[in-house]
Amino acid sequence: MSTFYLRDIENDICHLSENDSRHAVKVLRHKNNDFISVVNGKGLLAKAKIIEANPKKTKIKVLQTKKIKVPTIxxxxxxxxxxxxxxxxxxxxxxxxxxxxxxxxxxxxxxxxxxxxxxxxxxxxxxxxxxxxxxxxxxxxxxxxxxxxxxxxxxxxxxxxxxxxxxxxxxxxxxxxxxxxxxxxxxxxxxxxxxxxxxxxxxxxxxxxxxxxxxxxxxxxxxxxxxxxx
Amino acid sequence: MSTFYLRDIENDICHLSENDSRHAVKVLRHKNNDFISVVNGKGLLAKAKIIEANPKKTKIKVLQTKKIKVPTIxxxxxxxxxxxxxxxxxxxxxxxxxxxxxxxxxxxxxxxxxxxxxxxxxxxxxxxxxxxxxxxxxxxxxxxxxxxxxxxxxxxxxxxxxxxxxxxxxxxxxxxxxxxxxxxxxxxxxxxxxxxxxxxxxxxxxxxxxxxxxxxxxxxxxxxxxxxxx
The missing domain is CATH 3.40.1280.10 (SPOUT methyltransferase, trefoil knot domain)
Structure with missing residues (x-):
């Protein structure tokens, strides 16, 4: 499953950055209803579904999140x-x-x-x-x-x-x-x-x-x- | 001591490659009678003296050589x-x-x-x-x-x-x-x-x-x- 980065995964509905949207749609050819992974770089891993595969601003729905424990320094x-x-x-x-x-x-x-x-x-x-x-x-x-x-x-x-x-x-x-x-x-x-x-x-x-x-x-x-x- | 590479260090008198000669004379500013190290990449380490510091073809005299044992693979x-x-x-x-x-x-x-x-x-x-x-x-x-x-x-x-x-x-x-x-x-x-x-x-x-x-x-x-x- 492709992984994307989103600083804030607080809400149910989010948008990928312009960079990630382009990568998702133009390079990886993702379509509506595809499942992706999203990480926030602060230990949160989300499984999400693409609602609107837009190369500038892809809309996703977060389905579930998982907290990963803080790593050893x-x-x-x-x-x-x-x-x-x-x-x-x-x-x-x-x-x-x-x-x-x-x-x-x-x-x-x-x-x-x-x-x-x-x-x-x-x-x-x-x-x-x-x-x-x-x-x-x-x-x-x-x-x-x-x-x-x-x-x-x-x-x-x-x-x-x-x-x-x-x-x-x-x-x-x-x-x-x-x-x-x-x-x-x-x-x-x-x-x-x-x-x-x-x-x-x-x-x-x-x-x-x-x-x-x-x-x-x-x-x-x-x-x-x-x-x-x- | 600066180290240079010379595929053959068989003779008493050798010449550094054009590349190493330029580096020795133009960059490291070596002069006649300076001491340098020379390696042949096959386990031989030589101590040498610069006889003629020429940026195209530096002449050196090999003073002593040392055989380094074959490394573990x-x-x-x-x-x-x-x-x-x-x-x-x-x-x-x-x-x-x-x-x-x-x-x-x-x-x-x-x-x-x-x-x-x-x-x-x-x-x-x-x-x-x-x-x-x-x-x-x-x-x-x-x-x-x-x-x-x-x-x-x-x-x-x-x-x-x-x-x-x-x-x-x-x-x-x-x-x-x-x-x-x-x-x-x-x-x-x-x-x-x-x-x-x-x-x-x-x-x-x-x-x-x-x-x-x-x-x-x-x-x-x-x-x-x-x-x-x-």
Whole structure:
């Protein structure tokens, strides 16, 4: 069954967005009386029937709804790369895997110090529909690394990956999909020793992602895959 | 130390490729007597000195070489997607993670039935230099799924991911970085039941990658990340 996104599924009768209406009618060739799924990105899944298959504004009737429970937190804090293509990639792949929270950060060696979340919202919604997730991840505001690491509301299981020398644990010995967890990935130029030490003081556990030098986006996806499936 | 790629490091005196010469001299601003690393993609790592920093043909003197042992096999068999951008992405990210063998396949629901490996060789070499791997992965010839699954020389630990119903194991219970292993990822339209059954007959173990529908490239990278780090 095709899945569509609708921020508000409060009423019995709703309308798909112009984008989804066009997709439903022009691409998927949906007709009146077809059944579809609708998600609101906040844990509500609805089964609905198309009342009026209109490529600009398709009218649907919600038949039943189901509340999906809040997922375990899987957070990704990362320093956005220079290339927005690679940032889009991080957002898309992490959302597919099931990330719940993005924290874009500015660290000392950050290459990008401006960030516009709105750009990435389309990717979130498209990926939500595609992947079958029921929850849209939160993209938090861009903030300084030093402000982020002292946040009180983060999960207890806080990992930070870096390539410098020092005591580091194997990610497989810490990652645990049953717990709320978050990982922090540094900029291309890595975190500074000062940043690493500050994170340890704030109870982050430092991890290694092996001997290969991974690009920022690869480090993000690799660590999330392990955290999600372990 | 900057790393360059040279297919043959047999002699004492060698020349960097035009591409690497330009990069060394114009971008990295290397001068005569600078030390560099050179890899041949077949497990040889050399320390060398620049004798003549020429942006077209830089002459180097190999000072010492070190043989790196053959890595444990980490194979990826996959049905290339329609989009070569996404195929490039698979090749790049898998190489960073440390894949040793790519097997492009044609399955019943394959969207792409032509494949040109040469296109991807530049990505392999660029990623080799960037990631610090010493071995270039092999890209095997495009072949039919049915021919691939009966190959005798594959590792014993053979995983196949699909989204259909059926008995499937959790990838974390099978993946083992200390063993030779390979994973097979299907096309967008998934493997057919017949293909899945044939793979089981040929001792592939079927796995699930969770409840979310992952795109082909995400399934490739996610499974490799787990197999590499578990």
């Amino acid at each position: 899987l957070g990704l804090a990362f320093c956005p790369t220079k290339s927005n293509e690679r940032n889009s990639f991080i957002i898309e792949k992490a959302t597919e895997i099931g990330v719940t929270d993005f924290y874009p950060l500015i660290a000392q060696n950050s290459e990008r110090r401006k960030w516009n979340s709105i750009k990435f919202e389309k990717i979130l919604i498209a990926t939500l529909k595609q992947s079958g997730n029921y929850w849209l991840p939160n993209i938090h505001k861009l903030e300084a690394f030093n402000d982020f690491i002292v946040r009180k509301e983060l999960p207890k299981l806080k990992l930070l990956a870096h390539c410098k020398e020092g005591k580091k644990q194997d990610i497989k010995n810490l990652a645990d999909a049953t717990k709320n967890q978050i990982v922090v990935i540094g900029p291309e130029g890595d975190f500074t020793l000062e940043e690493i030490n500050q994170s340890i003081i704030n109870k982050f556990q430092t991890i290694s992602l092996g001997d290969n030098r991974l690009r920022t986006e690869t480090a993000c996806i690799t660590s999330l895959a392990i955290m999600k499936f372990l | 980490l194979g990826l068999a996959f049905c290339p997607t329609k989009s070569n951008e996404r195929n490039s992405f698979i090749i790049e990210k898998a190489t960073e993670i440390g894949v040793t063998d790519f097997y492009p396949l044609i399955a019943q629901n394959s969207e792409r039935r032509k494949w040109n490996s040469i296109k991807f060789e530049k990505i392999l070499i660029a990623t080799l230099k960037q990631s610090g791997n010493y071995w270039l992965p092999n890209i095997h010839k495009l072949e039919a799924f049915n021919d691939f699954i009966v190959r005798k020389e594959l590792p014993k630990l053979k995983l196949l991911a699909h989204c259909k119903e059926g008995k499937k194991q959790d990838i974390k219970n099978l993946a083992d970085a200390t063993k030779n292993q390979i994973v097979v990822i299907g096309p967008e339209g998934d493997f057919t039941l017949e293909e899945i059954n044939q793979s089981i007959i040929n001792k592939f173990q079927t796995i699930s990658l969770g409840d979310n529908r992952l795109r082909t490239e995400t399934a490739c990278i996610t499974s490799l990340a787990i197999m590499k780090f578990l």
